[in-house]
Amino acid sequence: xxxxxxxRKLAGAxxxxxxxxxxxxxxxxxxxxxxxDSMFRGRNLTASQKAELTRKFHLDGSKWDQFVGYVRQLLxxxxxxxxxxxxxxxxxxxxxxxxxxxxxxxxxLLAMLGIGLGYRAGxxxxxxxxxxxxxxxxxxxxxxxxxxxxxxxxxxxxKLGWFPVGGLEDPGSTATGFSKxxxxxxxxxxxxxxxxxxxxxxxxxxxxxAMIETxxxxxxxxxxxxxxxxxxxxxxxxxxxxxLPVVSLSAINFGFVVSGAIAVESIFSWPGIGQATYIAIxxxxxxxxxxxxxxxxxxxxxxxxxADLLYGRLDPRVVGR
Amino acid sequence: MGAAVTLAAAGSxxxxxxxxxxxxxxxxxxxxxxxxxxxxxxxxxxxxxxxAYELWNLQxxxxxDKAADDFATIPGLASTWDASxxxxxxxxxxxxxxxxxxxxxxxxxxxxxxxxxxxxxxxYNHSSxxxxxxxxxxxxxxxxxxxxxxxxxxxxxxxxxxxxxxxEGPAADDVTAFDALDGVGSGPFTLKEWKxxxxxxxxxxxxYWQGQPKIDQVVFRVYTEGGAMVTALxxxxxxxxxxxxxxxxxxxxxxxxxxxxxxxxxGFTELAMNGMAGGIGDGHPALLxxxxxxxxxxxxxxxxxxxxxxxxxxxxxxxxxVSPDQEWLPEIPxxxxxxxxxxxxxxxxxxxxxxxxxxxxxxxxxGGGEPLVFRYAERSEGTQGAAIRELITGWLKExxxxxxxxxxxxxxxxxxxxxxxxxxxxxxxxxxxxPDPMLSYFTCDQVTYDADEAGYNDANWCSPEYDxxxxxxxxxxxxxxxxxxxxEMIRMFNTQSTYVVLYHDADTQAYRTDRFTGWLQxxxxxxxxxxxxxxxxxxxxxxxxxxxxxxxxxxxxALIAIIAGAVxxxxxxxxxxxxxxxxxxxxx
Numbered sequence: 054x055x056x057x058x059x060x061r062k063l064a065g066a067x068x069x070x071x072x073x074x075x076x077x078x079x080x081x082x083x084x085x086x087x088x089x090d091s092m093f094r095g096r097n098l099t100a101s102q103k104a105e106l107t108r109k110f111h112l113d114g115s116k117w118d119q120f121v122g123y124v125r126q127l128l129x130x131x132x133x134x135x136x137x138x139x140x141x142x143x144x145x146x147x148x149x150x151x152x153x154x155x156x157x158x159x160x161x162l163l164a165m166l167g168i169g170l171g172y173r174a175g176x177x178x179x180x181x182x183x184x185x186x187x188x189x190x191x192x193x194x195x196x197x198x199x200x201x202x203x204x205x206x207x208x209x210x211x212k213l214g215w216f217p218v219g220g221l222e223d224p225g226s227t228a229t230g231f232s233k234x235x236x237x238x239x240x241x242x243x244x245x246x247x248x249x250x251x252x253x254x255x256x257x258x259x260x261x262x263a264m265i266e267t268x269x270x271x272x273x274x275x276x277x278x279x280x281x282x283x284x285x286x287x288x289x290x291x292x293x294x295x296x297l298p299v300v301s302l303s304a305i306n307f308g309f310v311v312s313g314a315i316a317v318e319s320i321f322s323w324p325g326i327g328q329a330t331y332i333a334i335x336x337x338x339x340x341x342x343x344x345x346x347x348x349x350x351x352x353x354x355x356x357x358x359x360a361d362l363l364y365g366r367l368d369p370r371v372v373g374r
Numbered sequence: 375m376g377a378a379v380t381l382a383a384a385g386s387x388x389x390x391x392x393x394x395x396x397x398x399x400x401x402x403x404x405x406x407x408x409x410x411x412x413x414x415x416x417x418x419x420x421x422x423x424x425x426a427y428e429l430w431n432l433q434x435x436x437x438x439d440k441a442a443d444d445f446a447t448i449p450g451l452a453s454t455w456d457a458s459x460x461x462x463x464x465x466x467x468x469x470x471x472x473x474x475x476x477x478x479x480x481x482x483x484x485x486x487x488x489x490x491x492x493x494x495x496x497x498y499n500h501s502s503x504x505x506x507x508x509x510x511x512x513x514x515x516x517x518x519x520x521x522x523x524x525x526x527x528x529x530x531x532x533x534x535x536x537x538x539x540x541x542e543g544p545a546a547d548d549v550t551a552f553d554a555l556d557g558v559g560s561g562p563f564t565l566k567e568w569k570x571x572x573x574x575x576x577x578x579x580x581x582y583w584q585g586q587p588k589i590d591q592v593v594f595r596v597y598t599e600g601g602a603m604v605t606a607l608x609x610x611x612x613x614x615x616x617x618x619x620x621x622x623x624x625x626x627x628x629x630x631x632x633x634x635x636x637x638x639x640x641g642f643t644e645l646a647m648n649g650m651a652g653g654i655g656d657g658h659p660a661l662l663x664x665x666x667x668x669x670x671x672x673x674x675x676x677x678x679x680x681x682x683x684x685x686x687x688x689x690x691x692x693x694x695x696v697s698p699d700q701e702w703l704p705e706i707p708x709x710x711x712x713x714x715x716x717x718x719x720x721x722x723x724x725x726x727x728x729x730x731x732x733x734x735x736x737x738x739x740x741g742g743g744e745p746l747v748f749r750y751a752e753r754s755e756g757t758q759g760a761a762i763r764e765l766i767t768g769w770l771k772e773x774x775x776x777x778x779x780x781x782x783x784x785x786x787x788x789x790x791x792x793x794x795x796x797x798x799x800x801x802x803x804x805x806x807x808x809p810d811p812m813l814s815y816f817t818c819d820q821v822t823y824d825a826d827e828a829g830y831n832d833a834n835w836c837s838p839e840y841d842x843x844x845x846x847x848x849x850x851x852x853x854x855x856x857x858x859x860x861x862e863m864i865r866m867f868n869t870q871s872t873y874v875v876l877y878h879d880a881d882t883q884a885y886r887t888d889r890f891t892g893w894l895q896x897x898x899x900x901x902x903x904x905x906x907x908x909x910x911x912x913x914x915x916x917x918x919x920x921x922x923x924x925x926x927x928x929x930x931x932a933l934i935a936i937i938a939g940a941v942x943x944x945x946x947x948x949x950x951x952x953x954x955x956x957x958x959x960x961x962x
Contacts, residue, residue, distance in 0.1 A: 100827060220597075322598050324596075
């Protein structure tokens, strides 16, 4: 039973990924036939130079041939060359990955403090703590990330000067090791706080409603009847049962960690996946876009898979279904 | 617990103090320039972004240089040159003792190798100059360059000369696969490090032929958001910035210690009409009538477009831009200007039989039939497309011409232009210094006759007379005569009006006046200070002594941030400590 459950989930993940590969390839090529002409507009190229570029970027031949070539390349673990600067797509993405994991990963962890708030608020539903934290969460949840970013940037970087205006490191920094990390942390803090503010409400609200769901359950009455302290009832009986929706939300959000945060990365000139996506779209840099979409889809699929498997552990009823 | 808090506080103190010492340490004089576009490749046979050109302008010297004031051809790596009587052969004499930044001698052989290899391998940033040239190194300091055809661009040799000892290997293999991070050059600054998506750093070249620059390094910092870049400039994190958002430009100019520059480089925005020169596509038949094209031109208030859409940044010129050097632009007589005159436009349409027979406010073709409704292709990229469209379609409506608007990104727009399936579109060009390339785009050779083999002629008009003039100017070695020929071509093109030039754009730039002096506009008075044609500013800059090394202004701010950071960290630690304590209690 357990093995088939895992196998079923694995097969689902793999076929989703295969679909993504096919879909991505044709999606971008429906929109753009041959970007060479627009990329090199005004560059005074001869027809033979343009033809050579078309060949180099694998934009010649039929769509089907291009697709077969792409899949072959992919199976070798090669994502191709970026239209911009001829650099391997793998390099372009790898460079952007660490900054994004640093920023979005850290802010996601910060935002998960909202889970604790949510449980507490749900437990004391209607209390002043609940109404205050719920309305605050609603407020931050509904504020667009880029707006929070602009406001905090204006106050803390421009006016007060506590933080640099953007970027990953100081201009021309040659720092290495620990001082490099500190420098990056200094640059990261403001955008991370922006993202945390934007995400915290979501966790809080989900955790709160999950907690409210469990409040009516009989086993809580039983626990109280046994004479357990209120805090213990919450921690030992209510929270574990309220955990499922929170786990799936967290897993999905961790999947999205690698997709970066386009708006915030752009405002803070943070050289992560979000910024890379933005730049690739402007190109359009098809191989980089394909690579990015593949990475993001794969991350979300894997995160979902983990969530499914965790579900099975947290709630044995799921496996049985 | 107590130890943990102290450690955290100390850690955060280091966090905020580090940048202050980092930026001023070691007495390095750094110029920091904000940009919105990253280098695509430092390899000169691969890159094509404006940012990459700025890198090469600094890294590679050229045989002849361009004067900052007026683009005049002045000595560069070559101190003198002589022409043969037929004007086809030039002998360049290199300066004595030239060296690459890595100390290797720079000789005539490097020049000959670059010219010949770029021609043979059709490097696309070189070949427009070197396609017809052949170079021979006569000795270490003499190189003879012969053109297969009369070439009025000579003796100007503004191609980047590459170090043969570095590039020979890659060129023998696949030159475009070379990462070109070697940082070996002959210009004032050479590439030290490129952090894609973040910045690139160029350091002073002690072997530069004009001497060592007065600043030690230039850091180009990439911002994705122009507003943030402007903030960094105001704060003093940057010394200069390129590509300032137009809406922030006017206000920035009023800030203390900041000078804004609207640097015109001959780039322009035009409304193009489908002249169906290639015979493919389905342009509106009315646009084949010169009278209709003139009526469209006269219906448009170009001064208002310049004021309201371009926000007055740039030049209110309505003549085809073929060079940043205005010498090449003819004076267009008032009668040929086709200035804003909706009444005249209406009369012209009326007199030629384009009347509104069914009373819907839109004119029809002569004798009734197809209404004058033009497909207007709006460009989604750039910030001005929608505003231009709104004004132009309104003005056309006033003279009885309808429009159907569709919005396209650049690739899609390119596709419909090559396929000829449009009536009107608005886009722009930026010319080179020599007018030849821009003029060549409107020859019959560049018309798209087959959508799969697109040419550059998106005016979709061409004529044998224009082509004859084009060939003439391309071989006219007398400069004054060539200027006259070019003027004649531009006037002819203007009169045909498949292009209505709306205004000339400008690069929006700004620099701080409190750290460096010596900013140069190229050309003088109208051009940009950075990202200009040969980027003379950087070598000309001198640091202002009194400015000291403090460029951060982080003093009190840093102190407050240290405390705030410590409080946050302590709070987090206390929070987690309490949680883990209570869970321990649970287990007990």
